[in-house]
Amino acid sequence: MNNHKLRIAALAAGTALVVAGCAALTSSHDAERDAVALMKKDFHSRGQATLDRLDQDEVQKACTRYAETGKLPEGEAQHLQQAQLATVKYPADGDYLGDWKAGEKIAQTGKGKQWNEKPTAKAGGNCYACHQLAKHELSYGTIGPSLYHFGRTRGYGVDMQKYVYAKVYNPQAFTACSSMPRFGYHGILTEQQIKDVVALLLDPKSPVNQ
Amino acid sequence: MNPIQRAVSLVCAACALAAFGVHAQSSTEQEIEKYRQQVGEENPAELWEMRGEALWKQPRGPKHASLEQCDIGLGPGVVKGAYTVLPKYFADTGKVQDLESRLVTCMETLQGLTREEATKNHFGSGPKRSPMEALVAYITSESRGIPMHVSVSRPEEKEAYEIGKKMFFYRAGPHDFACATCHGHPNLRIRLQDLPNLTDPKDAQRAYTTWPGYRVSQGEVRTMQHRLNDCYRQQRFPEPGYASDAVTALTMYLAVNANGGKYNGPAVKR
Structure with missing residues (x-):
């Protein structure tokens, strides 16, 4: 060479x-x-699952950034929660408690927002995928905490109802980077459906509290 | 009943309740496991493996060539153990490829098929059988018993791994889900289904080395591409392209996490 x-x-x-x-x-x-x-x-759009779903909002951005390393820094978490709490639209009639029987059905189904489903079809909350709720349903997940006896142990008052409504509407308002979907904020569940879920947790007659 | 007796009986009632709950769950899991063992002895995936071996050797396409000279990771024509080194970088395409992406390449280069023809019916459905699912079943079955050893020694491979890792933790869509929402924590269940923590080597090994799988609920052998496609559907994401670089990158992350695990697919899945 x-x-x-x-x-x-x-x-x-x-x-x-x-x-x-x-x-x-x-x-x-x-x-x-x-x-x-x-x-x-x-990736490509398919049915209602359009490509713009890849665009992150502030919560998704922040929670992705800290997902690998652990929790959001305390200050940022506080700021995020406050901003998310401000997004909660409470029912105009001031009534938070719907029908627990309808709530149980919503808790059982995980349909909605997938590319193989009709965009007009009503979605479910799929609560049982992650939470224990009524005692009779043994097929429950453990991604979230058990909600069995939720009202019985925490009380049935209006403040509690309002809190649960807001929590289902936007869990990021209380726990930054919670795994739980923002059911109201993203329009997965309607106002009435969220009220029904509140009733499932907080109606004294609901099987959750038996 | 005196207070002590009452307390004791209450505690016992709670115990019985707890025992019932545990029993009901474990018996469901036991039934699934029993079923798995029953069908596991005669794994229906064998039919796909046989069809796949025939397809591998059968001359197809405009060039009337078989796939027998295809390099799927260990050199042209080597099937034994090849799946355990995938995904990997291939110099001829200049890309990191998984098994399915690589098979598409070989169908194009060796057999002269277009990409569209090569990926037709990539997810089979009843009479619309998938050549890809059969080929993958055959090729993966030839890696049974061999430990996964996927390399990230090349910068392209390392890059794919890092991108795949970011994809794994990427939260988006109307449900705010990432892969990590369900698969980034230990000992979680969705309904009664155990969720592997794919960031943990032990869980990742157990999960990754049993895909592809014969899905009892679907009556089909499903590949890793299908598994990830179905995860993204449930994540409410848009659809990932079949055999795309994005899916390969995510697969790279999962495969590297599973390194060291003895490959044991195609398995029988729910």
């Missing part, structure tokens, strides 16, 4: 090292930007 070829080889090896070094130094921020760009390139 003559000198010229050697120099080229050395240069190529040096470049490769630099490239490898750069790749290793790719920051977490760059990887996130690349991930979003790749998803936008490779």
